[in-house]
Amino acid sequence: MILKNSIKQLFRTPIRTLAMFLLVMVSTALFILELLLFWWNQRDTVEFEDSFTTIGTVEQIPDSVEEQAMWNNSKDSYSYSLQKKYQKWIKDSVLDFDGANYLLEPKKRPYFISVYPGLAEKVWEQWGGHSTSTVAEIVPNETKPVDSIQVHVTKVLSGNVELEGYDIYISDPFNREPDTMEAGKTYIVQLGGMDLYEGAQEALESGTLYPETAPMWMEEIGSSQYTIDDEPIGKEAGTILFDEVTDGFYETERGKIWRYLSEHDRTKDAFSSLQVRPVENTNQLMAFHTKKAAIIDGHDFSEAEYKTGADVCLISAQFAELMGMKVGDTISLPLLYALYGAAPSQNFAADGSGFVPSELNADFEPYQIFDNDKYKIVGIYEMKALEDSAFGLAPYEVIVPYSSVTGDWSNNIITDGPMSIGTTVFQIPNGTIDQFKKAWEKQGIDGLKITFYDGGYSSFQNAIKDRKMMSYILLLGGGIATLVILALFGHLQIIRQRNRIFIERALGMSKNKCRKSILSGMYLIMAGGVAAGGILSFLLTDSVMERAESKSMFDTTFSSGMAEVAAFASPLSASQKGRCILAGCLIVAAGAFLMHNLYVNQVLKGEPVELMEKEE
Numbered sequence: 001m002i003l004k005n006s007i008k009q010l011f012r013t014p015i016r017t018l019a020m021f022l023l024v025m026v027s028t029a030l031f032i033l034e035l036l037l038f039w040w041n042q043r044d045t046v047e048f049e050d051s052f053t054t055i056g057t058v059e060q061i062p063d064s065v066e067e068q069a070m071w072n073n074s075k076d077s078y079s080y081s082l083q084k085k086y087q088k089w090i091k092d093s094v095l096d097f098d099g100a101n102y103l104l105e106p107k108k109r110p111y112f113i114s115v116y117p118g119l120a121e122k123v124w125e126q127w128g129g130h131s132t133s134t135v136a137e138i139v140p141n142e143t144k145p146v147d148s149i150q151v152h153v154t155k156v157l158s159g160n161v162e163l164e165g166y167d168i169y170i171s172d173p174f175n176r177e178p179d180t181m182e183a184g185k186t187y188i189v190q191l192g193g194m195d196l197y198e199g200a201q202e203a204l205e206s207g208t209l210y211p212e213t214a215p216m217w218m219e220e221i222g223s224s225q226y227t228i229d230d231e232p233i234g235k236e237a238g239t240i241l242f243d244e245v246t247d248g249f250y251e252t253e254r255g256k257i258w259r260y261l262s263e264h265d266r267t268k269d270a271f272s273s274l275q276v277r278p279v280e281n282t283n284q285l286m287a288f289h290t291k292k293a294a295i296i297d298g299h300d301f302s303e304a305e306y307k308t309g310a311d312v313c314l315i316s317a318q319f320a321e322l323m324g325m326k327v328g329d330t331i332s333l334p335l336l337y338a339l340y341g342a343a344p345s346q347n348f349a350a351d352g353s354g355f356v357p358s359e360l361n362a363d364f365e366p367y368q369i370f371d372n373d374k375y376k377i378v379g380i381y382e383m384k385a386l387e388d389s390a391f392g393l394a395p396y397e398v399i400v401p402y403s404s405v406t407g408d409w410s411n412n413i414i415t416d417g418p419m420s421i422g423t424t425v426f427q428i429p430n431g432t433i434d435q436f437k438k439a440w441e442k443q444g445i446d447g448l449k450i451t452f453y454d455g456g457y458s459s460f461q462n463a464i465k466d467r468k469m470m471s472y473i474l475l476l477g478g479g480i481a482t483l484v485i486l487a488l489f490g491h492l493q494i495i496r497q498r499n500r501i502f503i504e505r506a507l508g509m510s511k512n513k514c515r516k517s518i519l520s521g522m523y524l525i526m527a528g529g530v531a532a533g534g535i536l537s538f539l540l541t542d543s544v545m546e547r548a549e550s551k552s553m554f555d556t557t558f559s560s561g562m563a564e565v566a567a568f569a570s571p572l573s574a575s576q577k578g579r580c581i582l583a584g585c586l587i588v589a590a591g592a593f594l595m596h597n598l599y600v601n602q603v604l605k606g607e608p609v610e611l612m613e614k615e616e
Contacts, residue, residue: 017525026536054452058419058420058421060447063086097439100440110423112275113335114333119396137157138153139184140185146218148212169215221364225362279399279401285399292392293393296381296382300379313400314380316380316397326377327378330375330377335371340415341417348397368412372407391421421451530588
């Protein structure tokens with residue numbers, strides 16, 4: 001009965017009731033559309049921002065550049081080269097300061113070398129490689145300093161076995177006062193120089209071998225070991241150039257060193273070197289950050305894999321093709337060396353050749369494997385073009401989560417150097433470069449060059465802020481308009497109905513029944529208007545979204561092309577639209593319920609006689 005009377009009261013003013021129904025419907029539809037656009041905009045701007053990362057690289061500036069002289073016996077003169085000089089290497093700890101707000105902390109990171117069985121043979125076969133390092137026993141044909149001396153090769157222990165039985169010239173080319181060898185004695189040496197002059201291989205095959213004008217050089221045996229605190233303990237151990245071979249020599253301490261070297265072909269070991277790069281995020285690698293490298297099969301590491309240190313890896317397309325591997329296969333990575341001096345791409349060429357490690361530590365003993373796990377291949381990446389800078393990747397580089405390497409490599413460091421682009425990077429939140437620079441300048445530290453790479457985010461930063469602000473303004477405007485209409489409906493149907501409330505109260509109706517009498521009909525009209533608004537918004541959504549999608553999110557006329565992002569990258573799904581429409585309807589309905597109840601409560605506070613005293 002109460003509901004029936006309430007509806008009758010509304011239809012005594014049918015035009016006003018219809019107008020209010022239509023206003024509620026339209027305002028609800030507009031509010032829902034603005035809510036949909038806001039939701040869509042927020043989702044896509046977040047995705048847009050997440051597609052960028054801001055990486056900083058750190059490079060220590062040399063204190064000076066000096067000319068370094070090196071004697072060359074073959075030219076009987078010095079050759080000169082420029083060398084960077086540092087008084088001391090700046091520790092990465094200086095980058096830990098208030099205001100930095102790192103997402104990825106800066107630290108000098110190593111890469112590792114794993115001697116991978118079978119790789120050398122594949123590379124050897126593909127590139128037609130040959131040994132450039134030979135361990136051999138020789139007998140000098142004369143007694144003289146080894147600035148250039150003819151010797152007979154009596155035995156090749158490793159390397160170029162073709163040399164055995166030949167007379168060749170050898171030298172200690174970079175020593176102005178070389179040691180003397182005595183004729184008839186047997187010495188053991190490590191020789192290099194197969195590619196020392198053009199036509200060397202042809203000369204070897206014809207029997208001419210190495211003439212006095214182009215001798216093989218003797219390679220010093222030493223250690224390049226560093227401590228975890230950057231101390232070059234390998235240099236303090238000295239070097240070995242040659243030793244005399246006597247009875248029982250190979251059982252002595254020096255003999256054991258040569259025996260170890262003779263059991264390894266140093267060149268093949270270098271070609272067997274698989275570079276293993278541990279990362280906290282693949283975007284810290286400049287090749288991935290600058291989009292020069294991308295995963296073409298499988299997937300990148302997940303957050304869980306980074307966090308738990310899962311034994312998973314990414315391999316290069318070149319390595320996968322060479323070794324016949326695919327996503328899902330496992331690969332064993334016995335880690336032997338740690339290198340801090342540069343990025344792998346700066347040490348290894350496109351053919352897989354490159355850095356030849358110092359195989360002995362400061363005690364002239366072979367390094368021991370510090371970590372040996374089997375990794376599952378979860379992705380294969382490809383470089384657009386190989387390059388030998390810190391922005392590239394080595395041809396056979398394997399990428400693993402940093403926390404997956406649990407072994408202690410502090411006793412296996414074979415190269416070190418100051419902080420550089422290839423070793424020291426960090427990540428900060430997008431849009432905070434200026435704040436970082438201000439905080440860094442306060443530290444007053446000279447000697448470091450910090451360079452930022454944000455993929456063009458800075459160019460779009462203001463547009464992103466403007467778009468976010470506009471979406472808030474539109475949503476707020478729609479919300480206010482809807483509230484005004486609800487307030488108007490409440491004023492017309494409640495505030496201006498005091499006489500009706502007085503009569504009902506005078507007839508003995510309780511306040512609760514009066515509230516139901518006033519609101520039940522209104523709620524029915526409101527519910528119909530809100531529902532109709534929801535349906536209208538659903539019908540208009542696609543056309544509104546299409547118009548919005550046709551607009552460019554940002555003006556990229558003068559951008560570098562790094563960011564390829566449209567206004568709305570992907571449409572909302574049907575379930576997302578449904579949730580948004582339902583949320584909009586509930587918000588409008590809840591607003592009406594609260595507002596109109598407040599109106600009724602305000603009116604019902606007074607006694608019936610007080611209602612008559614107030615003007616409508």
